[in-house]
């Protein structure tokens with residue numbers, strides 16, 4: 001473990017934890033329903049290939065603007081729902097290899113794979129830590145972090161998403177930054193769909209229609225900036241949602257929004 005950097009996070013924890021290869025606030029064992037995915041993550045070396053794509057082939061540049069904002073803010077960064085791509089973290093590291101980032105996820109295998117990758121590098125990023133946690137119950141003291149960031153994170157939170165958002169607000173320092181992106185079907189686009197098809201899709205996939213802004217009204221951020229970063233259609237996508245849409249003779253256009261919220 002990179003003891004120097006770990007010691008920056010340790011005083012911020014607000015409860016007991018297990019410290020092994022890194023910090024655990026959830027069981028070391030993978031949850032039953034996640035075991036198969038976790039196994040594939042390791043066997044197919046998904047994280048290794050994602051990192052290579054991002055760094056050697058320049059994939060990180062899709063997040064260049066976001067990384068510039070996050071590194072300009074600086075300080076202690078918590079990347080939530082890091083997953084196989086680690087969200088904005090690779091781009092942030094490409095901008096500033098000295099960035100101080102704690103990768104976090106509910107899935108310990110994700111973090112073990114990231115740690116294995118970085119530990120095996122000759123020039124590993126010097127200030128990266130790993131914490132297995134539930135973003136709905138963040139184990140940090142109030143007002144302790146400078147940045148919370150997450151890409152494709154908020155939409156994928158398992159559990160009570162509103163609670164997670166309140167937790168993120170709580171742990172940020174005053175002036176701290178919450179940077180996250182979201183893809184969802186806007187109300188304007190939804191209203192162009194045949195009403196019966198819309199009703200069926202919405203009943204099965206409510207999160208696809210989740211409108212961030214309403215939830216944020218009550219959190220207390222002093223400043224929120226939302227930037228539309230593009231549109232994407234699920235016409236040719238391979239997913240159960242896309243299959244359902246095709247069976248109903250429609251496709252969905254998603255708007256991608258980047259949000260910067262300052263506490």
Ligand SMILES: C[S@@+](CC[C@H](N)C(=O)[O-])C[C@H]1O[C@@H](n2cnc3c(N)ncnc32)[C@H](O)[C@@H]1O
Pocket residue numbers: 080081082083084085086087088104105106107110133134135136150151152153156157158159
């Ligand atoms: C599809 S990934 C998100 C994409 C990811 N940021 C990336 O760049 O690849 C979703 C991740 O969120 C994690 N996750 C879901 N619910 C969570 C929670 N309540 N707390 C922490 N992590 C969570 C999952 O374990 C998974 O690794």
